[in-house]
Amino acid sequence: MSMDYDKLLNPVAVNMKPSGIRKFFDIAEQVEGVISLGVGEPDFKTPWKIRETAIDSLHKGRTCYTANAGMLTLRKHIADYFESTIGVSYDPVHELLVSVGGSEAIDIAVRSIISAGDEALVIEPSFVCYTPIVEMAGGKAVPIATKVEDEFRLTAEQLKAAITPKTKLLILPFPNNPTGAVMRKEDLEPIAEVLRDTDIFVLSDEIYSELTYSGKHCSIASLDGMKERTVVINGFSKSFAMTGWRLGFAAAPEGILKNMLKLHQYCIMSSPTTSQYAAVTALSECRGDIEKMKNEYNMRRRYVVDGFNRLGLDCFTPQGAFYVFPCISSTGLSSEEFCERLVYSKKVAVVPGSAFGESGEGFIRVSYAYSLAHLKEALYRIGEFLEELK
Amino acid sequence: MNDLLELLKTNARLSDRELAVLLGKQEQEIKESIAKLESDGVIKGYSAIIDEAKADPNSVKALIELKVTPQSQSGYDEIACEIADYEQVEGVMLMSGGYDVLVSVKGRNIREISQFVSARLAAIDAVTSTVTHFQLKAYKDNGIIIHEEDHDERGLISP
Numbered sequence A: 001m002s003m004d005y006d007k008l009l010n011p012v013a014v015n016m017k018p019s020g021i022r023k024f025f026d027i028a029e030q031v032e033g034v035i036s037l038g039v040g041e042p043d044f045k046t047p048w049k050i051r052e053t054a055i056d057s058l059h060k061g062r063t064c065y066t067a068n069a070g071m072l073t074l075r076k077h078i079a080d081y082f083e084s085t086i087g088v089s090y091d092p093v094h095e096l097l098v099s100v101g102g103s104e105a106i107d108i109a110v111r112s113i114i115s116a117g118d119e120a121l122v123i124e125p126s127f128v129c130y131t132p133i134v135e136m137a138g139g140k141a142v143p144i145a146t147k148v149e150d151e152f153r154l155t156a157e158q159l160k161a162a163i164t165p166k167t168k169l170l171i172l173p174f175p176n177n178p179t180g181a182v183m184r185k186e187d188l189e190p191i192a193e194v195l196r197d198t199d200i201f202v203l204s205d206e207i208y209s210e211l212t213y214s215g216k217h218c219s220i221a222s223l224d225g226m227k228e229r230t231v232v233i234n235g236f237s238k239s240f241a242m243t244g245w246r247l248g249f250a251a252a253p254e255g256i257l258k259n260m261l262k263l264h265q266y267c268i269m270s271s272p273t274t275s276q277y278a279a280v281t282a283l284s285e286c287r288g289d290i291e292k293m294k295n296e297y298n299m300r301r302r303y304v305v306d307g308f309n310r311l312g313l314d315c316f317t318p319q320g321a322f323y324v325f326p327c328i329s330s331t332g333l334s335s336e337e338f339c340e341r342l343v344y345s346k347k348v349a350v351v352p353g354s355a356f357g358e359s360g361e362g363f364i365r366v367s368y369a370y371s372l373a374h375l376k377e378a379l380y381r382i383g384e385f386l387e388e389l390k
Numbered sequence B: 001m002n003d004l005l006e007l008l009k010t011n012a013r014l015s016d017r018e019l020a021v022l023l024g025k026q027e028q029e030i031k032e033s034i035a036k037l038e039s040d041g042v043i044k045g046y047s048a049i050i051d052e053a054k055a056d057p058n059s060v061k062a063l064i065e066l067k068v069t070p071q072s073q074s075g076y077d078e079i080a081c082e083i084a085d086y087e088q089v090e091g092v093m094l095m096s097g098g099y100d101v102l103v104s105v106k107g108r109n110i111r112e113i114s115q116f117v118s119a120r121l122a123a124i125d126a127v128t129s130t131v132t133h134f135q136l137k138a139y140k141d142n143g144i145i146i147h148e149e150d151h152d153e154r155g156l157i158s159p
Helices: A011-015 A020-029 A048-060 A072-085 A101-113 A129-134 A156-162 A184-196 A254-267 A274-285 A287-310 A335-348 A374-390 B002-010 B015-024 B025-038 B077-083 B111-122
Strands: A095-097 A119-122 A140-145 A167-172 A201-205 A230-235 A248-251 A364-369 B060-068 B089-096 B101-107 B126-135
Touching: A020 A335, A048 A129, A048 B077, A072 A095, A072 A248, A072 A274, A095 A101, A101 A129, A101 A167, A101 A201, A101 A254, A119 A129, A119 B126, A129 A140, A129 A156, A129 A167, A156 A184, A167 A184, A184 B101, A201 B111, A248 A254, A254 A274, A287 A374, A287 B002, A287 B015, A335 A364, B002 B015, B002 B025, B015 B025, B060 B111, B077 B089, B077 B101, B101 B111, B111 B126
Parallel strands: A119 A140, A119 A167, A167 A201, A201 A230
Antiparallel strands: A095 A248, A230 A248, B060 B101, B060 B126, B089 B101
């Protein structure tokens, strides 16, 4: 007799929806010769100096576990990094930990904060992992849909309206994937004001912070009374083009961090040692490389926004990350229909906005982490596709 | 190098409009900047980067190291300019190190280049020695990978 897995296994896992991005890529993969604007990782290689440090560490046989929270040297560099970028001081011994990508940090932060019955406010459209992780922790994810007319920012009114006595956590992912929205200090201050008199925590996912194109990235943790309730998450993947190294980090007050550290210690032990050595070089010697990559992304950003607007698809001008989020509702197609037809007829893969939450319906996510020649060709094909729809 | 030059270096066929969008400037500003770069002699010309092995599989390229006795008034300049005048010569550079002048030459076959070296270059009085290196294969030229298509290793899949 075979086992009925769907009946026997954890219903939360069984009923969890697979990522909408994943689902669409399964379709795109079937199409021969497809050109993609779908990938959510930099097209740059990790700067050579960082790779060299990793190789050197292997030559020297540095292959053991590190401290659970990560090498202290690295944590000290991370503390300096936070101090210089967001102006918040963290104690490298008690308030920082090195995780396996930003993703693990999100997971252990949510699981440390959320228990059965708690509500977590999830900004949408946003990266796909928050809701499933909240649900695995027994919590309920309550979406707050940001709007293009608000430049996809969270407003204090929306936040107030969503808070209930069960609200335990606000997940704030800016600069945002997929919209490219950012929240400036003046946008964050009213949010902080709503939270100050509550016991609500904030998970501020700032993985794209280095890719902020005009002005400086601001973290909610830097505002009065916010550090004590905020977990800041960042990492090396997007800023230093280090996706495959799987290295992120989290900063939080000791009371939160020590609990996250327990989870990390039981499920991970310590983050990859080779990557940690590489990361020390990234932070201490390669901050200039970020500027070069950012400059390149910025050019492409202007190019792609202009391209979509010229094709007649309204495109919000993103201020961060490396995605644009044009509105396709003028075509009369749903996001999924648009993407499926585009990939079949013109062999261009983009991701339906609906993969990032219901409020993403009517939009598509286009990554510009591609060469100019590639972007030009893709825009040309999308232009042909739109002509044929008329 | 500024962004405008970088962009033109990798693709000189970008239109003024495209350059303006990429750099967040007005088209007129771009036109003016380019005109100035040209008139100042910063931009010397525009050319295509060609995979010669594909365009003409029989053609041959060589780099020739020359030891040159500097002339009393002009140093290396006069000799270098004389060499640069030859049609088959694609580049001439004064170098530091074990030799003085590096000449890159393109020819239809090895014999043609050999003849050019012996009859033209070695025949110059001030040239005291030559070392010829024939190019076997090109992998990258002017910052562009030409050996094969730049392969995107990223999977189609992301979370």
